[in-house]
Amino acid sequence: MLTAILRVQPTAGDRSIRARQVLVALVVLLVAVALGSMAVGASGVSLGAVLGRLIAGQELALHERVVLMDIRLPRMVMGVMVGAALAVSGAVMQGLFRNPLADPGIVGVGAGAGLGAVLAIVLGSLLPASLAALSGPHLVPIAAFLGGWGTTLVLYRVSTRQGRTSVATMLLAGIALGALAGALTGLMVYIADDQQLRDLTFWGLGSLAGASWARIAAAGPIIVLALLAAPALARALNAFTLGEAAAAHLGIAVQRMKNIAILTVAAATGAAVAVSGGIGFIGIVVPHLLRLAIGPDHRFLLPASALLGATLLLLADMIARVIVAPAELPIGIVTAVLGAPVFLWILLRRRGLVDM
Amino acid sequence: MLNATNITVELGRKRILHGVDFTAGPGEITAIVGHNGSGKTTLLRAMTGEIACGGQITLDGDDLRTLPPAALAARRAVLAQATTLAFPFTVHEVVRLGLTGQSALLPGAETLPERALHRVGLEGFGGRFFQELSGGEQQRVQLARVLVQVWQPVVDDRARWLFLDEPVASLDIGHQLQVMRLAAEFANAGGGVVAVMHDLNLTAMFARSVTLMAGGQVLAAGPVAQVFTSATLSAAYDCDLRVSTPPPGGGVFVLPQAVA
Structure with a gap:
């Protein structure tokens, strides 16, 4: 591995050495940003001072332990998970659809998950008291996850005929499903009361503010499973670049790999939306930037997307927490303000290649 | 032996x-025309x-439709008429996609x-972007991928197969000859x-x-000299064609201007 990294003269057009170097750099960057995010916050607890006291063997004050272990650490962990999930599901979806602009947000998976969450927020109070007590704080995440899952299943039934999925039908069906989910969401907003509207607005803008160990326990396993499944898709997604027929000729079990890719995307997106609301642009900007840096080979693109997605989301969260401290901005606003111009810039610069 | x-x-x-x-056998090029x-x-x-x-x-x-994709890919490769690429891969990266199964295990793979x-x-x-090449160059890159x-x-005494869909359609005459010679080399080596x-x-x-096709049916099949006759080709292509033989006793050739 080390000799491969240090080899000076790579084969022309072989970007795998650069990709490995970038992966190493991204790991270092993520660790640094993760530590940084632990040090930033409204309470003014200093990570350096706390670490110094820990090393010196002194007890931590209660408020310090609460701030670090129950507020900042779960928030950092959730930021890493959500950022990685959003970026990887974007990269997988783009590979599956052979379109660098495809994104779970576009095929309605995000909208479906959002509808589930909104239904739970608005209609949750209608549930019998016993059931409401049982589901408690998990109601919104569970409903969001089910919404994303259901959308993906309907999408798949609509666009698959005789065991073959038409990418064009799937994209168009996704737009229709997204519009339907949007309309139903609008209906829910229309009948919501004032308190529910506040909840809806904050959730819809996206935030890591609700991070807790309980939420991580609920969404974490799904996200980790999806992230572990992704590398198995790398070779298939590379072959899909040539078209489905050529991928089959290269020995890819096309239908099975498509199913796995769809499930991976639904799981990662549903879980991420459930715990953090609508955080946009990570899934589209991160794979784009990485394709510029290391090329589109999914063997490297998928892990690099996970790392850079986590890093960018943590950075955006730090900005969201600091810029109007002690209050905080919904992170979705930060990612959109940072991400949308980058996305447009990429579009303009790479228009020739994107069009193909 | 390929039997359909x-x-x-x-x-x-x-x-x-x-x-x-x-029907097609190993060790030779079998053409489908029409x-x-x-x-x-x-x-x-x-x-x-x-x-x-x-x-x-x-x-x-072996029944082709029951072989799993990976087993099939180890025994035959397919070159399509044209291939568009969704992402900006380099030429090297495209050709490397062919490095699967048995090829990946060869020494010096x-x-x-x-x-x-x-x-x-x-x-x-290798370092050029596939999407920036001309159509003919792209087709030869795909051929390189298929060859990989x-x-x-021949592997384990069993022939491997190349399926080529109009492999020379977008090429100039020099490259047409080059690609056909590569196919002939593959066949001469037992594929x-x-x-x-x-x-x-x-x-x-x-x-x-x-195999000469017309209207979704086989009009004639067999050795080239038997199938390529003036009458058969004229019927297949619905126009007057005359097959001639060059003086030094070489193969047949087709010349529309030979029609009186």
């Missing part, structure tokens, strides 16, 4: 192939598993993409080659067997 019997293909309500029989819309590409797609069809297809005795590019006359193109996939024409062809002269030069 009674192949039928329907697209929507229209029947494209009406019970086509096709007028536009005669069903030659459809036949090739049916035999590569790209489209559903009725009938029987066996490759060395990592150098195969470079060697394949050399064989198709594109040495030094079945680098050894099997099935090629859909438009150019009857190139077919006559390189193919030993030919």
